[in-house]
Amino acid sequence: MDDQIEPSDAARALSEIDRRREQVIRREVFTGWFWWGHAVLLVVLAASIESGRDVLIGIGIAVFVAGSLLVDLPVQRAARAAPTRRDLAGRASPAVPLAGLAFVLGLIGVAVTTGLSLKAAGVSYPGTIAAAVAGVAFAVGGQMLVRYEMAVLVRRGSEG
Amino acid sequence: MITPRFDELIHAPTRLSLVAFLAATEWADFAVLRDSVGLSDSALSKQLTTLADAGYVEIRKAFVGKRPRTSARLTVAGRTAFDGHVAALQEIVAGAGRSLAPTGRAAQPS
Numbered sequence: 001m002d003d004q005i006e007p008s009d010a011a012r013a014l015s016e017i018d019r020r021r022e023q024v025i026r027r028e029v030f031t032g033w034f035w036w037g038h039a040v041l042l043v044v045l046a047a048s049i050e051s052g053r054d055v056l057i058g059i060g061i062a063v064f065v066a067g068s069l070l071v072d073l074p075v076q077r078a079a080r081a082a083p084t085r086r087d088l089a090g091r092a093s094p095a096v097p098l099a100g101l102a103f104v105l106g107l108i109g110v111a112v113t114t115g116l117s118l119k120a121a122g123v124s125y126p127g128t129i130a131a132a133v134a135g136v137a138f139a140v141g142g143q144m145l146v147r148y149e150m151a152v153l154v155r156r157g158s159e160g
Numbered sequence: 161m162i163t164p165r166f167d168e169l170i171h172a173p174t175r176l177s178l179v180a181f182l183a184a185t186e187w188a189d190f191a192v193l194r195d196s197v198g199l200s201d202s203a204l205s206k207q208l209t210t211l212a213d214a215g216y217v218e219i220r221k222a223f224v225g226k227r228p229r230t231s232a233r234l235t236v237a238g239r240t241a242f243d244g245h246v247a248a249l250q251e252i253v254a255g256a257g258r259s260l261a262p263t264g265r266a267a268q269p270s
Contacts, residue, residue, distance in 0.1 A: 007255070007256030010253050014250065016176055016180060017183075081189040082185045084185060085183070
C-alpha cells in the first residue's frame, strides 16, 4: 500500500501529526486570571498577616485557601481533560524544570529583597508591598514561563 | 526499535488527526477531542469505535457526579501502529529526497 502513497501525501501526513502534537502542547490550561487571581490572593494574605490582628489573619488565611482552591479548580479540570504525555515532557531536557526552579527562586528573591529594603527604609506595610511586587512578577513571569515551556516542548517534538 | 509499517486505518485524514492527538496525550476527554479535531459528536463516536474495534483505542466511560464522561486513549497496539506508521511516512519522504538527489554517476561530466 505504501508504494501508492505519494511523498507529498506522506509529508502532509507528517506535518498534520506535528500540528496535532503542537496543539496538545499549546492547549490552554492556564487562564490569564489564574495568575492574577493568585497574585491578588497573595497580597490579601500578606496584608492580613501584616495587620497583626488575629481576626484579620484568620480571614486572610481562609480567603487565601478558599480562593486558591477556586482559582485552581478550572485549571486542574482542563489539565485532566487531556494531560500531555509524560515522555513528551520528559524529552524537553533539563531546561524546563530549571526554568521553573529559577522562576520560584527569582520570586522569593524579589519578595525578600523588596520587603527587607522597604522595612529598612521605614516604609509602612513592607510585606504587603513586597507581596504585590512578587504577585505582579508571578502573574507576568508565570505566563512567560508557560509560553517558554510550550516553545521548548514544541521544538523538542519537531526535532523528534 | 520501531519497524516502519504503513497503516491504512490510521492514515485516513480524520483518524490520523485523532490518533496523532491521542498519541501526544495520556488520554483525552471526548469533548476535548471533538473540539480539537473539529468533529461532530456522531462523527467522533464513529471514528473512535472504528479505532477501538481495531484495538488501537481504549474508550472509558465514567460518571463525574451525574454527568457521563467519556475519554479515550491509545492502547499499546495503537501506539505501536502509530509509531510504525510515522516511521513508514518518514521513509517515504526520505526515499523521495534520495531519488531527487543527484547520484555520483550523474554528477560526473560525460
